[in-house]
Amino acid sequence: MIYLFHRDASQKTLQIRGEDYKYLIKVRRHSIGDELAFRNKENIQTLFHYKLIEIAPRYATFELLRSEIVEVKAKQTLHIGWCVIDNKSIEKVLASLNELGVKKITFIYCDRSQKNFKPDFKRFERIIEASNQQCGRTDIMEFNTSKGLKSFILQHPQTKVFDFTEKILACESDFETLLIGCEGGFSQQERELLKNQEVFRLDTPMVLRSESAVLAVASKILL
Incomplete structure (x- = not known):
């Protein structure tokens, strides 16, 4: 996974729950201090870098580190x-x-x-x-x-x-x-x-x- 869509990406803190929580914490086994990238569908060109600061039984909390414009698309339109x-x-x-x-x-x-x-x-x-x-x-x-x-x-x-x-x-x-x-x-x-x-x-x-x-x-x- 290169990044994860989240509607709260851009906020100072965000929490993930449900399937995203299971994927990042249970499957990918991310731990406190890991840095992950998020994007918001409303501002998809901006890449938001977050640090994992809390893992609870049913949610995880991330803290915003920085953001940057990073566009990835094909050189040719088809x-x-x-x-x-x-x-x-x-x-x-x-x-x-x-x-x-x-x-x-x-x-x-x-x-x-x-x-x-x-x-x-x-x-x-x-x-x-x-x-x-x-x-x-x-x-x-x-x-x-x-x-x-x-x-x-x-x-x-x-x-x-x-x-x-x-x-x-x-x-x-x-x-x-x-x-x-x-x-x-x-x-x-x-x-x-x-x-x-x-x-x-x-x-x-x-x-x-x-x-x-x-x-x-x-x-x-x-x-």
């Missing part, structure tokens, strides 16, 4: 348009996408998306919060939905598409918006809609699952 798939598959790679620095994910109901799948933004946000604390990132990944593929392309005309093609993604490629299909890929009608977009693939003979593709492409673009 927005992913992702055709809706099962939430469980999204959750498997969401923390990794956050660590890579993906700025935003817009979920789109495509022809082959199962309509009973609905992105659970509240759960996604909890995953991102935990991931930020582990990797140190100081901006919050954004989530959005789009009415459909046509609407998404109209809003983001420079979108580049991951699909079957001869063009292989180059390491120096400059991307701002990327479109990834769902399981089964794009329908023929969708491919007709996307015919004017730049299309690319990875240099592999394997057929990738949607979540494997989004992770592999984001890694190549951002790292």
